[in-house]
Amino acid sequence: MKLIIFDVGGVVCSNTSVVDHLSSYLNLSRKQFLDFAYQSGLHKLQEGKVCVKDFWEKFSELYGKTIEEDLWAKFFKPDLIVETVEIILELKKKHRIVAGTNTIESHYKIHTARNDYRFFDSIYASHIIGISKPDTRFFNHILEKEKVKPEDTVFIDDTSENVESAAKLGIKSILFTSAQELRRQLPLIL
Known part of the structure; x- marks a missing residue:
């Protein structure tokens, strides 16, 4: 990948x-x-x-x-999921890792101030790019900017509609249920 x-x-x-x-x-x-x-x-x-x-x-x-x-x-008080961050840090050794997130400016600013995006090589935030998931244009925008093909990409999201949309483009997609389950599934598609 x-x-x-x-x-x-x-x-x-x-x-x-x-x-x-x-x-x-x-x-x-x-x-x-x-x-x-x-x-x-x-x-x-x-x-x-x-x-x-x-x-x-x-x-x-x-x-x-x-x-x-x-x-x-x-009221926005997010907590990092430590186990997911550990997976990201492991994957970064061999892969380019980006965030593809539906968000709003208020939440983006809080995440940025807390340095929650520090693990990513790039951030694709819906309020900045002007497109939100599950619109396939969201994924096409990222693929174009990153200069990669769908088949060379993995997408991980906790919303089935978003996962299905990415999969329609040929992106290998995982429905996130837990970091432990993600750790189990990743070797099957990487």
């Missing part, structure tokens, strides 16, 4: 979903929060097509109360 692409949330870091915290904080059901979030442009936020300030302004209109702080940042 010439390239291995790792998702970040749920694969390299745990505690990356803040939806339950935000729902509780705003006294909304998870469904209500997500309905408001998608109507406020969550998908556009992930693709860098709307800024955090504009997102929360739109959300505030739907919610009926003004939200003045970036709640995405307030």
Whole structure:
């Protein structure tokens, strides 16, 4: 393999979903929060097509109360998955390792400040490249930038829809369930 692409949330870091915290904080059901979030442009936020300030302004209109702080940042407290990091460090001895992550600017800044991306040779973040998984253009963008063929690439993600999308392009794809299971599966495809 010439390239291995790792998702970040749920694969390299745990505690990356803040939806339950935000729902509780705003006294909304998870469904209500997500309905408001998608109507406020969550998908556009992930693709860098709307800024955090504009997102929360739109959300505030739907919610009926003004939200003045970036709640995405307030509740984002990721933890590195040490076992996955160990695998990445081992793989880096022979392979180019990049991150391919759906994220938003607020979370990206926190990851960057914490130095969570230090293990990667490059970072492909949805809000920067303007495309998010599972869109096949996300993977094609990485392949093009890295100058590699799908068959020379492995992709690891904890979302089956993303794994299936990458696999359709001929990328060897692994659905992440645990670092231990990843360690077992990698030798079968490398």
